[in-house]
Every structure is written in C-alpha cells, then in structure tokens.
Amino acid sequence: MAMSGSSASGRAGRPISPDTTAAILAAARSLVVVHGFAAVTTAMIAAEAGASKQALYRRWTTKADLVLEAFLAQAQAEVDDPAAAEAGDDRLLAFLRRTCAALSTSGPALRSLMAAAQEDDAFRRRFHERLILPRRAALRAVLAEERPAASTEALDLAVTALFGAIWYRLLLDEPLDDDLARRLTALVRAGM
C-alpha cells in the first residue's frame, strides 16, 4: 500500500459534507414532489435539509441545477431496471412502459426542469448533458440491439420520434399510458 497520508481529495480545509449534500437532495426531492417546482423555494429546501442557503449555492449554481440532480438518480434507476433484461421479452416496449410509469411520479418535476431549460442557457446545457443524453443513449441501446443493421441516422430518428412523442404528451398534460407505448413501438418498428 502506497499513498502515505493524504486521502484522495488532496485539497486542504474541511471537505464538502456528503451528508449535507444528501440531505439537501432528499429535501429538494420530497418538497418538489409534494408542492411542485415553482412553489418550492431555496429557503424551504435549506430549512427542510437543516442546511443553510449557502450550502446549496456552494454546490449548485441555481435552484434548477439542484433539482435536476435531485431527480437524476431516481429517473435513471426507475427505468434502467436490472430485472428488465429478461430474455425473450419485448425490450423496447418494456423500456417505454417503464419510462411512462416513472413519469407518473417524477414527471411534474421533469416538466418544470424542461421549462427552466427554456430560459437559462447554462442550465439547458447541463440538462441536456446530464438527463437528456443519458436517456437517449439508453433507448438507443435498446433499439440497436433490436436492429443491429440500422444506421446511426435511423436510430437517432427513432429515438427522437419516441422521446419526442412522450415529452410532447407529458408537457401538454396528456396521458402517458401503456397503449401509447404500444402504438409508438409499432409505429417506429414499421418505419425503420
């Protein structure tokens, strides 16, 4: 074992407390789920987390940035279910169904984040990079498995059509049910 002293961080001073970070994220999550993004203030999050506002702004640049991270892990975990890799299943359909199901809880928060992304370029880039692109890659992988011969462009177009339709209905408060997932699957499969 090398590395005499000096842990990973290397930086001097009191390190950022993971407990505080976790408490803030949990507070943000629960408050936004209950009251909605716009009704939750940074002061409320800080109070609920037993933290100061400064602790928030030391970690994230803006309220939207914080809430994005608060919902990231959750959003991913609910869709990329490990148990979903069962052979023989219709993996594409299952993916879309889980996506729609996950949106019943985190949907309102994601709508607000998409809204925030419209007025703040810096946040839009983070939102794109940390939420949109990973989700897109996950769906692409499912599609690529199903259609090994499909071109890059064809896969991208299918992803755009599928997520586009889902976001469109989410943002317009129209139902995201299993039927939609089934029909979208059929449409895209036929179109590829």
Next chain:
Amino acid sequence: MAMSGSSASGRAGRPISPDTTAAILAAARSLVVVHGFAAVTTAMIAAEAGASKQALYRRWTTKADLVLEAFLAQAQAEVDDPAAAEAGDDRLLAFLRRTCAALSTSGPALRSLMAAAQEDDAFRRRFHERLILPRRAALRAVLAEERPAASTEALDLAVTALFGAIWYRLLLDEPLDDDLARRLTALVRAGM
C-alpha cells in the same frame, strides 16, 4: 333616425382602443423576439407600447397570455400558406418544412410559452386550445388527405410523433432542418 351613436357594444364609458391593443401586441412581439420571454417585463412592454400596465391586464390575464396572442397570428400565417395548396406537391413534407422554417423566428417565443404552460394550469389550457390544437388539426388534415382510409387513432399517433419530434428538438435547441422534415415524413409514412 334615433340611435345617435351606439355601436354594437352598448356599454357606456370609453371603449377599449384597438390602437392600444395593436401597439401592445406589436411591442410584445418585438421585445420578446429581441430579448426573450423571461427578460421582457410587463413594464417594458407597456413602456414600448406607450401604454400602461393596466392596459395590458385589462385585455389579458397574464404576461404569458398576452405573448401567446402576440405570436398566434404570425405562427399560423407562416405555416398555412395559401400558396402551398398546389396540387401534385408533397403536401405533408411541405407542411413540416414550413413549420420548421417558421420556428426559426417564433421558436424562442414558443419555447417560452411552452415553459410558462408548465407552471400555470390556466395558461396551459389556453395554450393547448389556442395554439396546440389548431396546429394539430392542420397537420391532421394534411395527413387525412394523404391517407383517407387511416383510422382516427392512426392519424393522432402520427401527429403526436411528428409534432413531438419537432417540439423535442426545438425545446432542446437542436437544429430543425429540412433533412429532419424529410426523414420524419418517411418514418411516419412507413409506419402508418
């Protein structure tokens, strides 16, 4: 002849001035195009129009409501081009192309309106009714002409996939070019 003046209204008092209405709409349009929705305040719109804030709120319930109307006519006119009904054309493709083209100017404003719809239920309903549904009906008509035998559900699904993909790319600041229009057209045609 009696009935000295008395136009249709019948109400006493000074009537709403159409000039003021037009000035407000024009001011809102130009300011939002230049600075973006969030950076424009109701006070700025009033000042630019030479009007008072009260004049705005006498006509519309919220800033979003006003900006919605400011962009409605423009949005429709640019897409539903009368000269577009030339026989023999690929009308679906032309419709999508004009839609994408129109979004290069009014796109930012529409993004902001979609954002506003996420935090305000009352506005979301107006937005749905006055912008989303008419556009949807227009696209549906084009599709129905092309596929007279298609079922209602099939048409709706195609509309959702097409507008969904376009909104998705618009909201994420990804390019809306002719190529996208062509590929989407192909995908949906194959999938119906």
Next chain:
Amino acid sequence: MAMSGSSASGRAGRPISPDTTAAILAAARSLVVVHGFAAVTTAMIAAEAGASKQALYRRWTTKADLVLEAFLAQAQAEVDDPAAAEAGDDRLLAFLRRTCAALSTSGPALRSLMAAAQEDDAFRRRFHERLILPRRAALRAVLAEERPAASTEALDLAVTALFGAIWYRLLLDEPLDDDLARRLTALVRAGM
C-alpha cells in the same frame, strides 16, 4: 385665480401614500424602541407597517435613513417644548435637562444612528444635516440669548463642549442626569 388646470403635484401616476409613509415610520419607531436598531430588520418594519419592503426602499435609501426620520420629529418636539419659554427661568439649564430627559427614550436609537453614520458617508451627511445641525442651532439660540455679546466662535465652542459631553456619556452608556446638566452649565458659563 390663474392656474389653468393641473393641480399642485403635477406628476402623473399614483401618488406616494402618506398613510403608508406614516405607518412605516410608526412601525420603525416602535420596533426600534422595543428591540433596538440592530435587531430590527427592514422586513420586520414592512410587516409591522403592513407594507412591502419596496415601499420602504422607495422612500429611503437605507434602514438608517428611515429610522433617522422616524425619530426626528419626536426628538425635536421633546426638547423644544413650547412651555419652556417661561420668563425668569434658567433657559440653558432647562434646555439641557430636557435634552437629557428625552434621551432616556430615544437615546438608544440615536446611538445606533450615530453608529450607522460612522460606516456610511451618505448617511452621515443626512444625519448631520437633519439632526445634528438643527439641535446645534437650537442650543446656540439659547446661549446667544444669554450672552448677546459672545462671539460666533465662543458660541460654537460652548455648543461643542455641551453636546460633546452629552453624546460622549450617551455613547459610553454613562448616566445623563440633572446633576450633569447643572455642572456642564456652570462650566460653560464660567468659561465663556
């Protein structure tokens, strides 16, 4: 009478409400008397007055500026007692006694204002002009009546010694009793 139209004010728009002004001043006065200057926040004053913080900042540039005005009228009235002009009295002694007596209530606030004047040049000038100079003029008048032959410099020096001593004891939390007033009177009279 001339004056075609246009009443006195001339300015358009809703005028500043004297009621709101009065409510803010009263709230500031009572809160500062009870809790002390430092413990009172602008938000507390606004809430107590049933006003918004913006209403405060529209009228005064800073918390100290507001509290200064809140204590001005009171400070003057308590000292420049109309009944004090009784002939035959020792007017100088009476003036100093009333000054000391008035400081038992408004003293803490004035100490805080003097403190605020140390860190804010703009406020120091206002404090000087609106509180210090008027008080100085009042004391000077009393002295001038007693010593009609005294030179300007002699009067100014006496005023400085008298108010200097009183402020010095006030700021250091030392008692301001009748005895002090009597002794100061004697010292200055002998010294002129």
Next chain:
Amino acid sequence: MAMSGSSASGRAGRPISPDTTAAILAAARSLVVVHGFAAVTTAMIAAEAGASKQALYRRWTTKADLVLEAFLAQAQAEVDDPAAAEAGDDRLLAFLRRTCAALSTSGPALRSLMAAAQEDDAFRRRFHERLILPRRAALRAVLAEERPAASTEALDLAVTALFGAIWYRLLLDEPLDDDLARRLTALVRAGM
C-alpha cells in the same frame, strides 16, 4: 535545541504562536486603515496575515475586539509621548494636540470601534475599559498636575467636556485642529 516540554505555561499541546498574533494584528491594522472597518472582513484579515480565521477567534471574541487591540498600542504611544514631559510646557495643551494629531491616522478606526460599541454590550465594556478609561486617566493626570486643588468631580467634568468635544467632532467628521485644542483648553481652564 532540546527542551522537549515547554516553558512556564505548563499547558500541553502546541503553544499559541506570538508570530501569528503579531501578523494578525498588523494585518488588521493595515487593512482597516486602508479600507475602513466595515469593508474589512475577518476572512480578509486572516488571508492577509497568512493565518486561519480560527487563529483570530482563538485570540479574540469578535472582529471589533481584534481591531480594538490592533489600534490600542498605537493610540497610546502616539499620545503619551515620553518626550512630552518637558517642564515648562503647557502640558494640557500639548496632550490635546497630540491626541488630535494621533486621530488623523487612527481616527477612522476608533470611530468604527465606537460604532461597534453601540450595538454590542460586551464589546462596549471592553472598549470602555481598555481604551476609554486609560485615556481618561491620562488626561486626568495632566489636569490634576495643573490643578492640585481641584475636586474629583471637577476633574471628571473637565475630562468629559474635553474628550466629549473631541469625540463629537471626530464622529461627525469635523476638523480636529490645533485651534480647537487651544480653545478647549482655555474654556476648561476658565471653567474650573
């Protein structure tokens, strides 16, 4: 050098470093002279001294307390000049002149400390004990030498009038020149 244990103190652990203490005091002095008390933060002092904030608060209870000590020695030394004890001089006048002269550099800091004393009782007591009382005793000694027969009350009153006038002018940003010192001397001598 050996000397395992420590010298006199007896306490275990690393002793407080006098170098750090001196560096902090010097940093506080120079920063406050340049930027003023309010504009200097504890973090700035620590950084300038190459110390940590904890090193400050290990030695003094508050920022004001630290700055008080930073200016104490200087303030005393400048006034209680050993060379001033020359016989035959007007010692009272010389004392007041040196006092006024010293305030041209340390005056702003002392004003801020007097201000801090208004909002913090604990500090006001320290300020009184460590700065005000010693100065008062020094002036009293000069007066007592001049007037051996004067009563305690008379001496105290003269001190109050002299320092009162000086502080009054200092706090109100009015000039503290030799002329003032001369006139005050005359006033008090005549009044005793």
Next chain:
DNA sequence: GGATAATCGAGACGGTACGTCTAGTCTTGTC
C-alpha cells in the same frame, strides 16, 4: 348639454423569491 361610466398613461402598492454576503463555529489533515 350634463351626468355617468369606462378607458387612458403613470406609477405606487403588497407580496414574495432570488442570489449574495458576512460573522462566528466546526471539521479536516498536518505539524
């Protein structure tokens, strides 16, 4: 034409969130 009523521009109003700032404390790892 005189009374009534609603509009007009201007701008103050209450309410409320934001992000910043600082004081003084606590927690690291090092010496």
Next chain:
DNA sequence: GACAAGACTAGACGTACCGTCTCGATTATCC
C-alpha cells in the same frame, strides 16, 4: 493542541418583477 484551509449555520440585505390599485385626465354613451 495549534495550525491553514475552508465548509458549516443563520439570517439580513437589496433587487426584481408580477398583478393590482389609485390618481387625474379623457372619451364615449345615456338622458
């Protein structure tokens, strides 16, 4: 246990802007 570094809580600050209300003036209909 002091040290430098820096995260921590607590909470005030001043700004911003929404949608409403008030003011005096104007412009219409109704009688």
